[in-house]
Amino acid sequence: MKQTPVYFQNALNQLYGLTDKIKPNLMVLIMDKNTHRHCLPLFLSEFETDIPVELIEIPAGEANKELKVAVQTWKSLLACGVNKNSLIIHLGGGMVTDFGGFVSAVYMRGIPYINIPTSLLAMVDAAVGGKTGLDMNGVKNLLGLYSFHIATLIHTPFLKTLPEREFRSGMAEMLKHGLIYDRKHWKKIIQLKNPSPENISELIKESVQLKLDIVEKDPYEKGLRKILNFGHTIGHAVESEYLNSENPLLHGEAIAIGIQIEAVLSAEIGLMNKSELDEILSNMIALFGKNKIEESSIENLMQWMEHDKKNTGDKINFSLLNGLGVARFNVELNKEQIIEGIKIYNRMLEMI
Template identity: 55%
Template sequence: MKQTPIFFSQIFNHFNQKLEEKNYPLIFILVDENTHEHCLPQFLSEMEGAHTIEIIEIPAGEENKTIDIAIQVWETMTEMNATRKSLMINLGGGMVTDLGGFIASTFKRGIDFINFPTSILSMVDAAVGGKTGIDHNGIKNIIGTFALPVGTFIHPEFLQTLPKREFWSGLAEMLKHGLIYDKNHWENLINLENLNPESVSVLISDSVQIKTEIIDNDPFESGIRKILNFGHTIGHAIESEFLETENHLLHGEAIAIGMMVESILSFENELISKEELDEIFTHLVRIFGKFSIPEDLIPNLFHWMKHDKKNQNDQISFSLLDGIGKCKYDILLNENQISEGILMYNRKLANS
């Protein structure tokens, strides 16, 4: 499953050329209420040619990445006489591209779709790599497909529409790419004097290149692609636990916490030095702030972790750092090791 084209420049020229080549009889544009207001007007103004277009709006937020919303969209597409020659354009952040890709890849056994990511998270992660999915019963991405878009079009100007919290959230995946694969990328990010859409956008293509290089070597996650899960075993559990609470965390915020805990686990397994751990911790706390994990919630986190797709033989599997810029996968840890790692994270956080 080789990656389909990802465009970083002259994107609307390439996009309109793609539409002209394919001549889709019906085009659906999937948006949430935020991208409907802030991104869709510019997007439509850049479209050329006479197309039959239907806009489908879904509610924003990870809590809406569910089978119920997917069913609603499938029913809408059916009512509008969609065929296998129709096109779905996913205009939004990671939730929209995950959900929209899943809807398109399963409707009538698959229709073409295009990703137009509008957040850092979706530009460097969710919209790249061919994974689609929905959450179910609070478990992240437990239902999904491997399916590639016709193309992915990255337009950094959309980052100007992001609330500040969403912007910071997306940085987590970029920092992860540096930690697991490219020390220079990590250093370029942490050494930026001003973290803002303009400064970060020049490094987005580097992050995308890292992810696509990993995926081209392992499209179906049987080997090295697993390193992309660094920070996600703990992070997904935290995200699921707090999803419907007043302390709701964005994906990147939860992954940042996960990376700090899993860096401690890397240190405890003698894979990184104390100096490397301190460097990682210092910068992630500086960027994302402090969020301690209540000790009484640790059993709940194990509930979520036990549903992780990477697990083997009822053991919880991790991808852990092997120095900054390298990563090992399929590392099995027991509950005592993981619990101690979480408690060490809290102690280190309190002392930082």
């Protein structure tokens, strides 16, 4: 199956060739409030065109990755006169590329689109691989489809305006790629002194390549692609639990917690040894701090996990680690094992 190309070198210049080929009657940029402010000026300074351009701004934040905002956006596309000959560009983080991918793929059964990720998380993960989605009733990505777009253009200078906390959040997915598929990638990231937009470009490329290798082998998640869900069964539950709280966690922050607890689970069922687990926990804590799970929220987390699309029967389906750099999918655990794993994780945090 043909992969959507990902461009790194002079990425925005690729737009000239792509628009020459597509010859769109209209280009629409979908952005959120922040990427409109911080990324559109840089984009316009790199790409000049005679093609008419319309701008659509959506509100920022995961809480807006939902149907009501999608309906408004479809109305805006209609009002702008978007049709099959148009081209849509998603300029933003993973919220914009997930949301925009869904909106563009559904509108008139699909308008060609290009992802231009502006957050680290979207560059290494959300904007590549073809998954799109909206959240509903607090359940992450409950609505969604696979949609293989024209291209992803990775232009790392966008990262200069990304808040530091968001940058760190993106690193969680890079670390995940190393943990599940390439131990060397994990080691390189944890050895990086003061990760910053300036010194991370090569690792971004490497991380994307790892994800693409996996997706290419299994685009529709029949098997191998499931390993990308490592850290996400617990991580999504944690993210949902805190989504409407006073201090919502960022996606990557929730996944960082998920990675640690799922590493504990991997060790508990004998897939990984203690020294590998210690290496994971100590490095994740160094980057993300200690995040204890309140005993009072464990039951809620279990309920969020039960909504997970990946489950069968009363067991919860996990992708776990089989050592550093190797993952195993379709590992089914029961509720007691998971609760015990969360408690062990809490106790280990006190010892590190």
